[in-house]
Amino acid sequence: MKQVIQTIAIPLFRNVTRFWFVITFLGQLAFAYYILMLYYRSTALGDFEKWNTASPHFYVQGDVVGNLIFGSHVALAAVITILGPLQLIPQIRNKMPRVHRISGRIYIFSAFLISAAGLYLTWKRGAIGGLFSAVGISINALIIIVCAFFAIRYAMQRNIKLHNQWAVHLLLAMSGVWLFRVFFMLWMLIHRAPVGFDPETFTGPFLNALAVFVYILPQAVVALYFKAKFSNSAYKKLAFSLLLFVITIGIAIGTMGAISGMWLPRI
């Protein structure tokens, strides 16, 4: 039995990680498509009222600063959602290091800007959801800023091992907003009704738990990933593979729910 586990653990770990990556990349491309079709297209057509499709307070007449910041936020959202997963593809890193470096700089710069814009929108303009959501997404912004700082610092020091680790932490922090929508839709698909939250105020225990689950917990999963990757223990690799497999199935179903129930109907 021990022999069998040792034989399958490494390929399983590699393949489940690839499976997670492919599902995440496709899901993030779908989110980017939604952002392009809803926000980029309406902005290009001068139809700013269309920004309010998801919520009525995104385009506020007279609030020039707030509108500019929201516009920049969603403009950057599409950029980082496409660039993020591309940075992790080893073939691009190895065969086109210049592309990786340039797009990495754009990604890190955008990470700082999108977080700053997000913090402004949350605390100055007022976001949907209660105080818990506001604090949760602000912690996400701080995690992004810290990970972006260390990812660029270790890249400049040519410490590739630590740069890679911080870059993966950064990608997961930057995916928090996308994961929120994906797991929210998974929950809605399971319950077929607003369970654990008030759909009018968009507050409630489920949304509080979801904020912790998508904004903070992925950092622990990344830490576990590197522990399993660098460990000689086949059991650690196997256990992590099973955990990631279950999470990925949830992401795949939630993404399909988000595409059909949230993103396509709005564009």
Ligand code: HEM
């Ligand atoms: C880093 C990845 C992020 C992406 C890809 C992203 C994407 C988006 C998108 C697409 C919207 C428009 C709403 C929609 O159509 O679903 C939005 C709105 C918003 N974002 Fe972000 N965002 C990110 C990070 C953040 C952060 C870190 C914060 C807070 C610190 C934040 C705060 C907000 C707020 C307050 C709104 C207005 C919606 C509301 O009232 O809740 N975002 N974001």
